[in-house]
Amino acid sequence: MSTSVVDICNSALTQLGASNITSLTEDSKVGRIMNQRYPHVRDSVMRAHPWNCLITRKTLAPDLGDPAFEFSNAFTLPTDPYCLRVLSIGRLDIAYRVEGRKILSSESNIELTYVGRVDDLSLWDSLFAEAVVAALAADVCYPIVGSNTLQENFRILYEDKLREARFVDATEGTPASIDSVTDYGSIESDIFIRSRF
Numbered sequence: 001m002s003t004s005v006v007d008i009c010n011s012a013l014t015q016l017g018a019s020n021i022t023s024l025t026e027d028s029k030v031g032r033i034m035n036q037r038y039p040h041v042r043d044s045v046m047r048a049h050p051w052n053c054l055i056t057r058k059t060l061a062p063d064l065g066d067p068a069f070e071f072s073n074a075f076t077l078p079t080d081p082y083c084l085r086v087l088s089i090g091r092l093d094i095a096y097r098v099e100g101r102k103i104l105s106s107e108s109n110i111e112l113t114y115v116g117r118v119d120d121l122s123l124w125d126s127l128f129a130e131a132v133v134a135a136l137a138a139d140v141c142y143p144i145v146g147s148n149t150l151q152e153n154f155r156i157l158y159e160d161k162l163r164e165a166r167f168v169d170a171t172e173g174t175p176a177s178i179d180s181v182t183d184y185g186s187i188e189s190d191i192f193i194r195s196r197f
Contacts, residue, residue, distance in 0.1 A: 003121050008129065009034045012136035015154070018144050033140050041136045045128075046115055047085050049166050052173070053125040056081055056116040061109055063102075071097070071104040081116030088113045127165035134158035 010020040013030065021028065024035040046054055062073035077083040077098075089096050089103060089110040096105040103110065118124065124132075138154035141147065 003124075003129065005038065005121065008121070008133055009038055009136065011133040012140065013144075015133070015137045016141055016145055016150075030144060033143050034136075037139050038136065041139045042132055043084060043117065045132050045135050045162070046117060048162065049169065050085070050087050050115055051125065051128050051165075052169050053123055053128060054081075054084075054115045054118050055087070056083075056114055058112050058114075059109055060103070060112050067104050071095075072106040073104070073108070075103040075105065075110055075112075077101045077103065078112070078114070078116070081118055083112075083114045084117050085115040086112065087115065125165070125169065127161075127168055131158065131161045131165045134161040 006021060006023060009024070013020055018030055021031045021034060024031065024038065058078055060075040063076055066072060067074050086098050086103065089105060089112055094105060094107055096103055134154065135158045138151060138158045141151035141154050
């Protein structure tokens with residue numbers, strides 16, 4: 001999928017029947033609203049599900065210095081791409097906690113699987129992109145159009161788009177085996193169950 005942030009914003013604006021923008025720095029009411037709200041809405045939709053197109057894996061070494069108590073090591077969450085949601089740090093039996101921008105654990109290294117903020121929109125799944133468009137339309141509807149009723153309609157549309165995107169996303173890959181559950185497979189099966197509601 002080849003598109004840009006402005007294309008995503010304009011798709012939402014078109015659904016609202018509002019004027020399109022030429023850039024996020026455009027000095028107009030619509031431009032200022034989109035510039036303010038797009039990053040927050042995008043990150044919210046990214047955190048809402050472990051999207052296949054956003055999943056990243058990295059092996060992390062511990063930071064210098066230990067946590068004050070409970071765990072032996074601290075690991076700084078990645079910034080390239082920026083970690084939005086930790087999915088796993090290796091085996092299911094590893095105890096850990098996310099605090100701020102750190103993962104606390106007693107492991108010497110961790111194999112982090114996470115949802116990253118992928119800014120290259122050509123890597124986005126088309127259904128995920130549609131969910132972002134719908135979320136953005138719902139979010140900016142009232143400040144741009146001034147209709148609570150229309151905003152509620154777009155909120156429902158977003159929930160429908162999100163449900164469809166989650167379902168398709170969760171059904172890609174090998175399902176988890178009941179007898180032999182892998183770390184990642186258990187996430188996939190849980191996602192699949194939750195995506196159906």
